[in-house]
Amino acid sequence: MRINGIKHFYNDDLLRIEQALLFIETNYRNKINMIQLAVEVNISQRKLQAGIKQRTHLTIEQFIQKVRIDKAKQLLEENTYPLKLIAKYTGFRDQSYFGKVFKKLVAMTPEEYRAITTQNYYSKTVENGNP
Numbered sequence: 001m002r003i004n005g006i007k008h009f010y011n012d013d014l015l016r017i018e019q020a021l022l023f024i025e026t027n028y029r030n031k032i033n034m035i036q037l038a039v040e041v042n043i044s045q046r047k048l049q050a051g052i053k054q055r056t057h058l059t060i061e062q063f064i065q066k067v068r069i070d071k072a073k074q075l076l077e078e079n080t081y082p083l084k085l086i087a088k089y090t091g092f093r094d095q096s097y098f099g100k101v102f103k104k105l106v107a108m109t110p111e112e113y114r115a116i117t118t119q120n121y122y123s124k125t126v127e128n129g130n131p
Contacts, residue, residue: 016043017051021063028067029091034060068092069105076114083110 019041024032037060038045049060056063068090075086087098102110 013043013047013051016041017048017055020048020052021055024060024064025067028064028071029089031091032064064091065101065105069102072098072102072110073106073113073117076110077117086110 020037020043023037023040034045034048038048041048043051052058052060052063058066072086072090075081075089081089083098084095087095090098092098092101099110102108102113106113108116
């Protein structure tokens with residue numbers, strides 16, 4: 001239903017859209033596509049696509065990439081795992097594609113991000129009196 005050009009959803013559709021977002025956030029390591037997602041939460045692809053776009057201002061694919069990159073950023077900040085392993089763990093098909101998407105969304109390479117966040121971590125540690 002549209003009111004003033006804005007798509008409005010029924011409560012059960014809103015619940016399914018939230019379930020889809022949660023599904024992405026918990027299954028980001030696996031390959032996820034719109035058909036699978038729509039079947040998983042029992043909603044039409046069209047409603048799913050429109051609902052996620054309205055809720056997140058991103059397409060389904062963009063939201064999946066954002067979730068994956070957010071997790072990758074956390075991993076880069078917290079440890080020294082090789083980039084190849086981080087790429088695989090966060091659901092990217094290879095390190096090269098991971099690097100492209102990371103740079104597009106974060107405006108720096110994963111290596112640059114790790115260097116900056118590691119440097120900031122150690123600066124804070126020294127400031128707080130911890131070696």
